[in-house]
Amino acid sequence: MAKVSMTVNGKKVSADVEDRTLLVHYLREAQGLTGTHVGCDTSQCGACVVHVNGKAVKSCTMLAAQAGGATVTTIEGLANGADLHPVQAAFREHHGLQCGFCTPGMIMAAVDMIERHGANLDEATIRHELEGNICRCTGYHNIVKAIKAAADQMASMRTAAE
Amino acid sequence: MYETNYHRAGSVSEAASLMAKADDGKFLAGGQTLIPTMKQRLAAPSDLIDLGQIAELQGITEAGGSLRIGAGTKHADVAGSALVQRLIPGLAKLAGGIGDPHVRHMGTIGGSVANNDPAADYPSAVMALGATVHTSSRDIAAEDYFTGMFDTALEENEIITAISFPVPEKSAYAKYPNPASRYAMAGVFVARFKDGSVRVAATGAGQNGVFRIPAMEAALSANWSADAVASINVQADDMLSDIHGSADYRANLVTVMAKRAVAAA
Numbered sequence: 001m002a003k004v005s006m007t008v009n010g011k012k013v014s015a016d017v018e019d020r021t022l023l024v025h026y027l028r029e030a031q032g033l034t035g036t037h038v039g040c041d042t043s044q045c046g047a048c049v050v051h052v053n054g055k056a057v058k059s060c061t062m063l064a065a066q067a068g069g070a071t072v073t074t075i076e077g078l079a080n081g082a083d084l085h086p087v088q089a090a091f092r093e094h095h096g097l098q099c100g101f102c103t104p105g106m107i108m109a110a111v112d113m114i115e116r117h118g119a120n121l122d123e124a125t126i127r128h129e130l131e132g133n134i135c136r137c138t139g140y141h142n143i144v145k146a147i148k149a150a151a152d153q154m155a156s157m158r159t160a161a162e
Numbered sequence: 163m164y165e166t167n168y169h170r171a172g173s174v175s176e177a178a179s180l181m182a183k184a185d186d187g188k189f190l191a192g193g194q195t196l197i198p199t200m201k202q203r204l205a206a207p208s209d210l211i212d213l214g215q216i217a218e219l220q221g222i223t224e225a226g227g228s229l230r231i232g233a234g235t236k237h238a239d240v241a242g243s244a245l246v247q248r249l250i251p252g253l254a255k256l257a258g259g260i261g262d263p264h265v266r267h268m269g270t271i272g273g274s275v276a277n278n279d280p281a282a283d284y285p286s287a288v289m290a291l292g293a294t295v296h297t298s299s300r301d302i303a304a305e306d307y308f309t310g311m312f313d314t315a316l317e318e319n320e321i322i323t324a325i326s327f328p329v330p331e332k333s334a335y336a337k338y339p340n341p342a343s344r345y346a347m348a349g350v351f352v353a354r355f356k357d358g359s360v361r362v363a364a365t366g367a368g369q370n371g372v373f374r375i376p377a378m379e380a381a382l383s384a385n386w387s388a389d390a391v392a393s394i395n396v397q398a399d400d401m402l403s404d405i406h407g408s409a410d411y412r413a414n415l416v417t418v419m420a421k422r423a424v425a426a427a
Contacts, residue, residue: 002168019168019210022197043198044343046264055238055267061197062268065168066190066212113263131344132262 004064008033009077017064024048026064027074035075035104039134046133049105049112050074056112058132075104078111086157087111087150096146098137109133110147119155123148164206170215174298174321177211181319184209189321191273192236194265219272219323222246227329229253230296233272233322238263240271250291252333252351252427256283259337261344272322278371280311280402281345283337285372288325289363290351291333296324311371330355332386336422337366338415340406347407348415350375352423358383362391362420367401367412378420388421 005014015030027033039047048060051073078085087110097103113129171177181187188207199205219234241258274284288304295302298321330353337349346366360382362375381390401409
């Protein structure tokens with residue numbers, strides 16, 4: 001057991017956990033943030049994707065202790081109060097979810113991919129970038145549409161701000 | 163996952179001394195293989211020595227015709243490095259095709275080369291570029307480093323610190339990824355150097371991990387074209403055979419990937 005501290009969604013948190021505790025379990029069980037899901041448990045499905053120091057990672061494939069001192073963002077940290085993040089809003093608008101289980105990971109992956117590619121995000125790139133996220137409902141088509149719409153919208157917001 | 167004790171090392175020497183004190187310790191780099199293996203209880207180290215925060219293992223530099231990549235450098239950082247893209251574009255492309263974006267944000271070149279998975283991508287580049295593996299105690303030539311499937315010349319407590327890749331005139335990597343796992347079923351790295359010499363190495367296909375293909379090297383140094391390797395086949399007897407593909411299939415894939423790599427270089 002050791003005390004593991006980090007910043008999660010802008011808040012400093014800490015908890016005493018076993019050294020073998022995975023980041024996803026630290027978030028779900030020690031911090032009560034159950035938006036991050038465990039899908040496959042074999043590092044393939046991406047339902048557990050969160051951002052650690054600004055990079056999308058699989059929280060089921062990282063120990064909580066490895067993230068000690070890091071800044072973590074989960075799906076709960078994206079919205080600004082009642083205002084959904086543009087990617088969340090686009091998933092709703094474009095029916096980017098069916099059962100919803102993969103959605104938190106899809107959205108965290110999408111935010112990361114839009115940050116890296118900006119306005120250059122075309123459909124082929126989105127599909128390629130989703131390699132690490134599996135939708136068991138196979139609803140990829142609308143997920144891709146939602147990410148494209150969000151990327152376009154965020155690019156125009158950025159242009160408007162300049 | 164069985165219980166384990168986590169230690170975060172601040173330097174290579176601290177990592178070595180933490181390992182020396184451990185009962186049955188393992189170094190943790192990006193953890194993208196080790197953590198899943200531990201979750202499946204296929205590995206149960208008593209102690210994990212985390213190398214992830216060691217500054218001296220980071221960074222990509224150019225020196226004397228060589229590209230030196232710190233062992234702790236993430237796949238995404240190799241793929242995105244302007245220096246790697248300019249000097250060895252084939253290596254940048256290889257790094258950008260490992261796993262998926264999330265894995266590339268965690269996985270490291272040192273971890274991959276230390277693990278020497280027979281289907282990992284990096285070993286083909288290390289071998290085809292004639293790289294040098296720098297460790298906490300010595301420098302190891304690629305030739306001497308890979309000693310078989312999941313097996314390397316590394317001693318128990320030896321830590322890879324960096325890998326130096328001679329800069330080739332041309333290089334490229336082509337792989338056929340397993341459609342589900344994305345691991346290479348065959349991946350071929352080709353490199354031509356300024357003195358006209360050529361090296362070709364294949365991963366994913368061989369029973370003993372990465373291997374060079376001398377016949378292709380000779381053919382390509384005489385005639386650098388995809389046609390030159392089109393009729394050169396590797397021995398199916400030496401190839402992996404499993405539910406994903408027979409040995410004959412993999413042997414054929416090696417030739418196809420070699421052609422694609424030469425065409426892309």
